[in-house]
Amino acid sequence: MMRGSKLDEILTLLFMLLAIGTVVCFFLGAAYRTEVLVVGGIAVAIRIVQYILRYFY
Known part of the structure; x- marks a missing residue:
């Protein structure tokens, strides 16, 4: 997952x-x-998942 992607923005908002x-x-x-x-x-937990997704995808 890249910064600025739709999923990244949704997780940040949540x-x-x-x-x-x-x-x-x-x-x-x-x-x-x-x-x-x-x-x-x-x-x-959501923030940790977001960082893991950023690291691996």
């Missing part, structure tokens, strides 16, 4: 939306701690 969701859940309070960890973990 990562950014999840990162924003993580920050929003974080500032909403301690009641959303599990959501912060889940949404943040998914965002990190």
Whole structure:
């Protein structure tokens, strides 16, 4: 996968939306701690997959 490809842009957009969701859940309070960890973990996993795809394809 090359930088600037359609899949790369979609994964970047999805990562950014999840990162924003993580920050929003974080500032909403301690009641959303599990959501912060889940949404943040998914965002990190997507970013790792994106870097792996960039490296191999």
